[in-house]
Amino acid sequence: MSKHQGMIVAEHETSEGSLKSYVSGFVLSIILTLGAYLMVTHHSFTADRIVGVIVGLALCQFLVQMLFFLHLGKETKPRWKLFVLLFMITVVLILVFGSIWIMNNLNYRMTPEQINTYMNNQGGGF
């Protein structure tokens, strides 16, 4: 690791190459953003398909910004920032999709209409 006199060098970067990274990241992000936007405003496919595409585009832009703006790939070993990032993503996926699964299940079973239907199917009456 270099010790640039008086300069704060985050563990990986050099002064060149970074302008390229910011410009590429910026351009790619614009393309991904406009792409998603136009997909939605032009309604050429079914809603479900569009959702799949725009989510994919969002994940791509997430990766682009992580790599080009936050320089994720350039960490030297041991990759603690990456570890903490992956742990966070795991927790987030469990929390978000777990909550959606649980709450959908609960909402379906615990709405009054559902309860009444179920109780009636159990041989009517309480």
Next chain:
Amino acid sequence: MSEAANPTMGLEVSNTEQAKNAKTLFGFWVYIMTDCVLFASLFATYAVLHRSTFGGPSGETLFSLPNVLAETLILLTSSFTCGLGILSARARHKNKVLFWFLITFVLGVAFLFLELTEFRHLVITGNSWRRSAFLSAFFTLVGTHGLHISVGLLWLAVLLGKIFSKGLSKNNIRQLTLFSIFWHFLDIIWIFIFTIVYLMGALGK
């Protein structure tokens, strides 16, 4: 053997500038990760409650996509200019630093202005956070992001003030680096708000 490859810092070097940077940058990154979980909780809440409009309008009717596109492109550009500012800081170019970060600041203010306009419009037309669970979740998720942006702008203003009066120093540059991580992360969160709240909302999902 370089310090970066050796995972243990050792006491003799633990107070050097480099070690301080390593600790602070890593610590701030870790804080950002916790902020992501905070936003994830808000996203989970939004996902669960966004259909609960209590008979009121949903995002399909309420969201103005052109406005949102403008906000998105403005914030994205500010993230880019922030990056350019960091490059100038590396090169110790005080005036360029002030220039690029000033633009970042202005773009941030513009973003907030558009967002507050949108919020005001919703409130005036009777669609405030009191109207339904969906609107409560919407205002809280998007509003929390806006609050983070506001805190960031305050931080940037203080930083720029110090750089303007006292010039670039190791401390200032380290703080600019921390700020830039914060600012990039806010743009990343916005990608998800843009997609999940606005675009999917406009599709009726």
Next chain:
Amino acid sequence: MDYIAGVLGKLNSHVFPTDKVTLGAAISIPLGGLLVIALLTYTKRWKWLWKDWLTSVDPKRIGVMYIIVGLLMLVRGGVDALMMRAQQATSVGSSHGIVSVNTFQQLFSAHGTIMIFFMAMGLMFGLINLVLPMMIGSRDVAFPFMNLTSFWLFAAGMILINLSLGIGQFSAAGWLAYPPLSELRFSPGVGVDYWIWSLQIAGIGSLLSGINFFVTIIKMRCRGMNLMKMPLFVWSVLCTNLLIMFAFPILTVTLTLLFLDRTMGMHFFTSGFGGNPMMYVNLIWAWGHPEVYILILPAFGIYSEVVATFSRKRLFGYTSMVWALAAITILSFSVWLHHFFTMGAGADVNGFFGIMTMVIAIPTGVKIFNWLATMFRGRIRFTTPMYWFMGFVGLFTVGGVAGVVMSVPPADFQLHNSLFLVAHFHTMIVGGVVFGYLAGITYWFPKIFGFRLNERLGKWSFWCWFIGFLLAFVPLYILGLMGATRRLDHYSASLGWQPLFIVSAIGAAIIAAGVGIFILQIIVSIIKRKDNIDYTGDPWNGRTLEWSIPSPAPFYNFAIEPVVTDRDPFWQAKHLANNNEAEAPHYKSITMPKNSSIAPIIGALSVAFGFGMIWHIWWLTIASLVAIIVSIIIRISDDNTDFVAPASKIEEIELGYSAKRALAPKEKYA
């Protein structure tokens, strides 16, 4: 009139308690405070208190402050418990016990909240602060100012929750404040708001500590201490802080959403306008389950250290212990629904979480076997910490098995929210967490203070806790199986439950004696400290780095940076290394962080902020928030936060310790 209302918010003359019990409690706390103030003034120790303790960024000092607050809160929460036991032992048939219904609701709400957030978290952060830097060969944590600020935020939360005793009331909605009960419609008073803000403020302190300790372990280990050479306590702290970092944001959000419902008319969890109270339960337990692992993992770490030291044998199965910790950490995010099996999810959802709950018991079992295997063929010394460990093994295993019973959803349908559940989680928290922390305090006390605690009183305290616990909670297991639900303030005489409740109350009184003896132990040990001096810094024949420095540990911990080549590095150095007489050590000057008066100021401002939020005194809220922001800006702008201790000073201190060591009697170890 309106102006006055603006200044005072919701405060009025009716906010003070009127029933004798609450009034008595509310007066005793300020009286105690006045006593302390009088003592400090009489002994002219204000400056000492401010300089040596309240503004000190030395983690050893901060740790002691956390533990003092934690023990105080143990007493406060314990008094709540005694009153609950007294109520349930007497409130049968035509008698309605000693407290009103409303008071009882506040008692169990306060008991749970205080014990978890202020007793357990306090003792935990205290022990970590005391020991972690020394164990990894470091002089401090990664962010010393933030460390002190975390303590003061914790203290601010503690102050707020105790204020509720005298000004207004506390929440009557349980320690987790489920909506709709905790919503404005059914809890219109300030109680739930006190709950929200004391937890929110303390929670931010916890989150910052989580980041602090995690970075400390990752970035500040001494040379040679790679991950698989760290002591197990350090591993357990690493995992704990990973959990804290990723679980506490969920709590922050959930508390905020409830606050927004109550204060800004939002509808996240209201019973109307599309709100969904079940989402609150989901979110709060998504935090709540990792929270209980946050509490237990450091205790597991303490047991690993204690068992190895007092068996005079290295820990059995180091690698599997590490993997067990890692497994528990990741799995603890996948079981949270077992806290609400009965909320109505289907068999697929309930079944998944039931299975995951059973799975997470496995690595815990691995740890128990490894501790026992460590003892096997060791040369065991039954000191007080070992007593706490032995009590833990028995209690925790049985209580854990009770948990596995409830992990089966159909069984849980019968046992959920019964006293069986209450007995189970108290077995875990008392038998697991509290026993571990008390063992840790006993074990590391000499390192911080330079003398050991009185062994006899320590053992008496243990027996009171252990026997008292059995008497208090075995009846609750039985009552739960008989159908008794939790949080009952009265029950019918025909049920035949009263004898069991009376036994339980007796048990609680014995536990109270145990707490009293523990505190007495500390007082007696201080008075008779000359009998128990730790001359060498290694009173227990320890294995890890903290025992290689003198007691009480100097502010810089290590005069010379340790270099490590093995696990149990101090043990290696003592017994296996070639003991060539070391050359005279070459001391260097040491840079350490200065004290900070901003941290306690931020704490005080947080109390004001929280109080303003609770009572709707908006000018106070805004003013204190602005002042906090200004304080933070002042601190970040301060470029001069360290001081240098010159090499001559270090040498002088170290020579002082050598002189003390020379006085050591021949028979060294307890």
